[in-house]
Amino acid sequence: MKNTSNADLAARAMKEIPQPQPNAKRIVALAKEGGKITGYQLSDGRVLSKEEGILEARNGGIMGVGVSERRGSEYLKSIPDENSTNNLSNLPTVKG
Numbered sequence: 001m002k003n004t005s006n007a008d009l010a011a012r013a014m015k016e017i018p019q020p021q022p023n024a025k026r027i028v029a030l031a032k033e034g035g036k037i038t039g040y041q042l043s044d045g046r047v048l049s050k051e052e053g054i055l056e057a058r059n060g061g062i063m064g065v066g067v068s069e070r071r072g073s074e075y076l077k078s079i080p081d082e083n084s085t086n087n088l089s090n091l092p093t094v095k096g
Contacts, residue, residue, distance in 0.1 A: 014066035014077060021060035026086075027053070027076070029094045040076065041094050050075060 031039035031047050040053040040062075048056055054074050056062050064086060068077040078087045 014068050014079075015074070016058070017066040017079060018058050018060055018062075020063035024061055024063040026063055027065065027088060027091065029092045030088060031095065032093045033095070037075070047094065 025042040025044050025046075027040045028043050029041035030037050031041060031049075037050065039047055039049045041047045042056075042062065053062065053076055054067055057065050057067060057076055062076070064079055065076040065088070066079050067074055069075075076088065078089075084090060
């Protein structure tokens with residue numbers, strides 16, 4: 001029987017894990033309004049809406065994230081690894 005880690009299980013729960021391009025950016029902050037995530041700030045300074053971020057990730061422009069879905073709404077989620085500091089939920093926020 002194969003030993004499955006929590007990170008493996010979490011990654012399998014994602015709808016999609018896009019393959020990042022060599023020049024892919026990282027998400028460095030979450031754009032929020034009224035406590036809700038409205039977008040993502042990338043390492044190059046751009047702030048993308050949630051929809052733009054999902055499209056950018058699917059096109060390989062964002063590394064370290066997968067696409068998940070909850071109640072019919074898609075969003076980006078950190079790919080589980082051993083480093084909790086890069087989890088989206090631990091990132092600072094910027095005004096959306």
